[in-house]
Amino acid sequence: MGEAIVITSGKGGVGKTTTTANVGTALAILGKRICLVDTDIGLRNLDVVMGLENRIIYDLVDVVEGRCTVQKALVKDKRFDDHLYLLPAAQTSDKSAVSPEQMKQLIDELKQDYDYVLIDCPAGIEQGYRNAVAGADEAIVVTTPEVSAVRDADRIIGLLENEEHIKPPRLIINRIRSHMVKNGDMLDVDEIVMHLSIDLLGVIADDENVIKSSNKGEPIVLDPNSKASIAYRNIARRILGESVPLQPLEDEQKGIFSKIKKLFGVR
Amino acid sequence: MDVFVELFVEVNVVAKQKQPYVTMKGTKDGLTLHLDDTCSYDDLLEELEEKLTASEKAESDGPLVSVHLKVGNRYLTPKQEEELRTLIRRKKNLVVESIESNVMTKEEALEWKRKTEIVSVSKIVRSGQVLHVQGDLLLIGDVNPGGIVIAGGNIFILGALRGIAHAGYYGNKEAVIAASIMKPTQLRIGDVMNRAPDYKTDERNEMECAYIDEHNQIVVDRLQLLAQLRPNLTRLERGV
Ligand SMILES: Nc1ncnc2c1ncn2[C@@H]1O[C@H](COP(=O)(O)OP(=O)(O)OP(=O)(O)O)[C@@H](O)[C@H]1O
Ligand SMILES: [Mg+2]
Numbered sequence A: 001m002g003e004a005i006v007i008t009s010g011k012g013g014v015g016k017t018t019t020t021a022n023v024g025t026a027l028a029i030l031g032k033r034i035c036l037v038d039t040d041i042g043l044r045n046l047d048v049v050m051g052l053e054n055r056i057i058y059d060l061v062d063v064v065e066g067r068c069t070v071q072k073a074l075v076k077d078k079r080f081d082d083h084l085y086l087l088p089a090a091q092t093s094d095k096s097a098v099s100p101e102q103m104k105q106l107i108d109e110l111k112q113d114y115d116y117v118l119i120d121c122p123a124g125i126e127q128g129y130r131n132a133v134a135g136a137d138e139a140i141v142v143t144t145p146e147v148s149a150v151r152d153a154d155r156i157i158g159l160l161e162n163e164e165h166i167k168p169p170r171l172i173i174n175r176i177r178s179h180m181v182k183n184g185d186m187l188d189v190d191e192i193v194m195h196l197s198i199d200l201l202g203v204i205a206d207d208e209n210v211i212k213s214s215n216k217g218e219p220i221v222l223d224p225n226s227k228a229s230i231a232y233r234n235i236a237r238r239i240l241g242e243s244v245p246l247q248p249l250e251d252e253q254k255g256i257f258s259k260i261k262k263l264f265g266v267r
Numbered sequence B: 001m002d003v004f005v006e007l008f009v010e011v012n013v014v015a016k017q018k019q020p021y022v023t024m025k026g027t028k029d030g031l032t033l034h035l036d037d038t039c040s041y042d043d044l045l046e047e048l049e050e051k052l053t054a055s056e057k058a059e060s061d062g063p064l065v066s067v068h069l070k071v072g073n074r075y076l077t078p079k080q081e082e083e084l085r086t087l088i089r090r091k092k093n094l095v096v097e098s099i100e101s102n103v104m105t106k107e108e109a110l111e112w113k114r115k116t117e118i119v120s121v122s123k124i125v126r127s128g129q130v131l132h133v134q135g136d137l138l139l140i141g142d143v144n145p146g147g148i149v150i151a152g153g154n155i156f157i158l159g160a161l162r163g164i165a166h167a168g169y170y171g172n173k174e175a176v177i178a179a180s181i182m183k184p185t186q187l188r189i190g191d192v193m194n195r196a197p198d199y200k201t202d203e204r205n206e207m208e209c210a211y212i213d214e215h216n217q218i219v220v221d222r223l224q225l226l227a228q229l230r231p232n233l234t235r236l237e238r239g240v
Helices: A016-029 A060-064 A100-113 A127-134 A147-161 A178-182 A189-196 A208-216 A227-239 A254-264 B002-017 B041-054 B078-089 B106-116 B223-229
Strands: A003-008 A034-038 A084-087 A116-120 A138-143 A170-176 A199-205 B022-027 B030-035 B065-070 B094-100 B118-122 B130-133 B136-140 B148-151 B155-161 B164-167 B177-182 B186-189 B192-195 B206-212 B218-222
Touching (some): A003 A127, A016 A084, A016 A170, B206 B223
Parallel strands (some): A170 A199, B030 B065, B065 B094, B118 B136, B164 B186
Antiparallel strands (some): B206 B218
16 A cells, blocks of 8 residues: 655645656656656646656546546556556646545545555645645645745645644755855745754755756656756655755755755754 | 421521621722622512611712622622612612622633633644634744734743734733744734834844833833733742
């Protein structure tokens, strides 16, 4: 029986879909059987970022409404043998097409067959969010180093903490720009972690290659040399329970790095 | 059975002849009426009416005299209290100022407990969350921006206050707010409000308290000042 992890944020556009695609791919590379579920009904993206758009035949709403089995709707990612599958969102319905109970049933079914089910959550705290968290056992909150994103992350963490079936959420800080942090123009990692007081799972630098690779439908983790790729792989290893120290964002940033390490603790 | 009847008769006789249900005492702040707490309520009313009519104090045209009722171990319903007030008010210049009873209902007692106890809570009050207690609040954790804590009494925060705190929610202007780190977006005490300056300060704001000063404004100052400003915060009976 696998585990279901919801990737959520409150604020839109901070990198939930990018994180789901890359962490899922990294876990598949590490040999786990992964199913990605796009719950952003009406605004599906995960298929595009994964480069699987042209293979979609059925979607999540078809499954819930009984037009096909889950197996039929799953899109296999041929790059990873039998390790990575995607359940795409419907593009022609909206969030109300699915209820939290139906969603939980679906995720429970998928957990039988996969090591990890990663659920890409839509922005906001309404029905789409409730659907996405209904079947989750764990949660990853994504934020960027902006005050408004951190505020929304805090709100989401508060809601997640009230969900008794979900373990304490963990944090990914996305799109850190080290020169802005250095100049004090951006919140730094320990400020954010201190403020939200949850465990830090990883930090991803702002990197235009992330955008480029998403546009090509090839998640950046497939490029072994980029910093963002290493960061995503490390996050995957931490999810598997390994203790991997945080990588410095830039080589000369020793000061911040040592602080982060301290915050990250002994994990 | 016989014994009971006898006893009843005897008590009744004794009460009628020797022990009045209502005793009056003039004091420097008016008139104190001690009302017997063992007789029936109706008997009490009857005798009160009689006594007050007879008393020349009640009939004079002089200035208003305030009356303090001491009802001992009798519980009076709000309706009965009203009835007593009306009865006494009809006697020209008498007006009931206080009614003192040794007893209260369980409900009132619980309410009283809720309003005076210190409720400790260990959590982070996050954006969008509201934590509301009737008495004093001891929060072990932070209040993040967008989070709100409300207390009928004082608010003590072992942690950072970065959201909104409202002390003395039911109008108590003596209430205070204290925090290990005082960086609120807004402070409210009773009906007075104060917000953070629009500019960012580098002040650390550690160990501070907020209270309403003599100009009816919320001021923030060192925590240590509370000892003088609000001596009532000390509930230790015999001191240190
Ligand atoms: N680390 C990064 N560096 C640079 N660009 C990034 C990074 N992470 C995400 N992006 C870009 O930010 C944009 C939004 O990312 P993404 O779609 O993953 O966000 P989202 O949270 O899923 O958005 P939505 O709320 O709309 O679902 C995309 O163009 C993506 O390529
Ligand atoms: Mg998305």
